[in-house]
Amino acid sequence: MTLNQVIARIRSIILAHKQMRSFKFGPPSDALTDHTTKYPCALLQDTSGVLDIGGRVDTYGFRLFLLDLANVSEDAKLNELDVQSDMRSVAKDLLAEFNHQSFQDWKVSQSNATVLLREELDDLTAGIYFDLTFSTLWEPDACAVPTDSPIQTEDMKLVYDEKYVASGAEGKNLTIPAILGKKLLLVTRENQPIYKVSVNPDALEYTWDGTVIGLAVPVVAGERFLILYRNY
Structure with missing residues (x-):
């Protein structure tokens, strides 16, 4: 906003x-x-x-x-x-x-x-x-800045994936080292995509502050997540 x-x-x-x-x-x-x-x-x-x-x-x-x-x-x-x-x-x-x-x-x-x-x-x-x-x-996206600055953007175009299997001890908060500070493009929980919101996620939503994926429903042991991300 x-x-x-x-x-x-x-x-x-x-x-x-x-x-x-x-x-x-x-x-x-x-x-x-x-x-x-x-x-x-x-x-x-x-x-x-x-x-x-x-x-x-x-x-x-x-x-x-x-x-x-x-x-x-x-x-x-x-x-x-x-x-x-x-x-x-x-x-x-x-x-x-x-x-x-x-x-x-x-x-x-x-x-x-x-x-x-x-x-x-x-x-x-x-x-x-x-x-x-x-x-x-706020998503600080250097690619969207109207500038002639020589920012290296090639790596920002690549999409990476991270597979994560929950231990059950995470509760409602997932902290995954590989995605810290990344731009999340897609998050799936088992076979269901979940959608990003700013606050108060429901069962099919999540929040992301650059460090923690916040969920409405606690994870269970063995639950699988697939995350697609980019380096901004």
């Missing part, structure tokens, strides 16, 4: 929530000084990410603000607390949706620190913010 695709999906999920009225990406100060902002509002700010070549994972970092207007009155503090409580509940809803099993092409951070806040700019707002990350699989 690209950065644009990740932000577009986050935006879609947030605006589908019936308590949220607007979404903005960028510095929070820009939205808070914009008189057209509709509340409750979600403000998404990018933070540091990670490009992990070894793990073949692209991780995007964000800080998500959930804000609503807090009434100025004798009960302002109580109202502010109500808003913070409501926005924290929305945060739980959104994290549950971000983490839903239907999204197989990203993985959201499982532990996300939260901060209650109150901002006084043009509007008196209150709410919450939390930091979170979204990780996606």
Whole structure:
């Protein structure tokens, strides 16, 4: 997934929530000084990410603000607390949706620190913010790079096969030295091909992070695997 695709999906999920009225990406100060902002509002700010070549994972970092207007009155503090409580509940809803099993092409951070806040700019707002990350699989393919660099690509065109017989002690994770860091083209389990997914494989799927083949069903002793691979 690209950065644009990740932000577009986050935006879609947030605006589908019936308590949220607007979404903005960028510095929070820009939205808070914009008189057209509709509340409750979600403000998404990018933070540091990670490009992990070894793990073949692209991780995007964000800080998500959930804000609503807090009434100025004798009960302002109580109202502010109500808003913070409501926005924290929305945060739980959104994290549950971000983490839903239907999204197989990203993985959201499982532990996300939260901060209650109150901002006084043009509007008196209150709410919450939390930091979170979204990780996606990344295949660093030198052959696909638009470059004149003299990279040796002949070996990358060759396809190799590796036959593996399980001992039964592997459980759901296969670590096979011959394929470490390789590009997997086909994996069969006995006579059945299994298909690559990003997360949460079912019985006919697997995950691959460059080191471990992750399965949904533990292997049994004598079970055979055939893997076709390439050196990128």
